Amino acid sequence: MTEKQPLNRDQMAAILAEHLPDGGIVNLGIGIPTGVSNFLRPEQEIVLTSENGVIGYGRLAGAGEEDPDVVNASATQSVTLNPGAAIVHHADSFALIRRGMVDVTCLGAYEVAPDGSFANWKTTNEEWNNLGGIGGAMDLAACSKQIFLALEHTTRDGEPRLVQKCALPVTAPAGVTLVVTNIAVVAVRNGKFILEQHAPGYTAEEIQALSGAPLEVSPNFRQVSV
């Protein structure tokens, strides 16, 4: 029996990276997704866009490479610009999102449901009071062709984050197609969670036991390759 090895944030980012469609325009949100830019291979020909108007950025900047004016969606991490990069202002960066140019948006989340809805902007259930941290997530979620999520499989208290219905207010009522957690890779299709991959040492039964909604086990169920 293999020892249980939950995935770390870099491994989760690497899995997101390998699932991106070649030649895609991709937006990376704050958190685990911003790490994806370090795992893209040039032959994937992915173009990364950020809400702040940077089109065509690359990996995180190393020591001495930082430019105070070049950051990703976190607004604090310095990134590099790839040859062919372009800069637009904030309204134009969302114009391209709203127009539907983004193939995949990768976001962090608190909860996700099999209908493709997810929650990531408000940490409480209190009534709508104009408090929250939406950022660009709602625009991206409403207008991207696919949404990939990266999140821990359970809360710190062990409660499932893959749930039948989001208890927190949703960011979008639909659109999630892939969920990468620290123990599993789950596709979201036709109103179902489909368990595609597992972290080393985890069985389908164990992953199901940590989930709040049924997982259909894929015929290709296998260990992650990172």
Add this chain to the structure above:
Amino acid sequence: MPRPRIYTSMDEAIADFPDNASLMIPGFGPGQPTNLMAALWRQGATGLTTISNGVGFAATTEELRGLGDLVVAGRVKKVIAAFTASTRPSRTGTAEELIRSGQVEAELSPQGTLAERIRSGGAGIPAFFTPAGVGTETATGKEHRDFNGRTFIMEHGIFADFAFIRAWKADTAGNLIYRRAARNFNPIMAMAARTVVVEVEQPIVPAGELDPDQIHTPGIYVQRLIHIPEGGVLHIDRATARAILQVRYHDPVPEGQE
């Protein structure tokens, strides 16, 4: 069209800022009018309505006093932003508590909606329809309408009394050029306010020296200019978790990267 007035003191540039005015504050990491905000902190105006991406936290040094400080000090009546609360339960701010208790009014907008509201305000468009937020709490109370089989919600343009802008280059006609991601909200906010005050990183050059094809904000939108003086804040060092002040007097752009 009178040329913009050129100031040498941040405090003088905003000395007449009235109570109860509305203010656009750009910035998404870089591109923040840090020096003008610190001057506004010193100036004392109160009852403000602010439009910005986030509300932020109180600063640790006088040079970095900004919106977070104004909110905590009770000088802000209302914030319009895409972040009014932290997304991490472990990092809630005082501003959040003031909003929750009703002491500060808040209007939370998805970021693209916020940007388009500003762009619209500056473009003479009173309202528009967007798909962002449909089916979420942010659509509460807003007009819904279907176009081509898809549901959209109506959002309103925003226009403010003042915009504080951070530019990289400027000429005496007020033409502005921004650098890299420091552009963010700056061009659209500069178009969406009655009085536009600009802090400029590089020395202001005579009109005619900047290539008209390279201008991001035409000078006709700009009323006041000030070159960030020696000792002013050019950038905030984000390499450390604490925002440590970094003061430079030279052009930060390395050779060959212009």
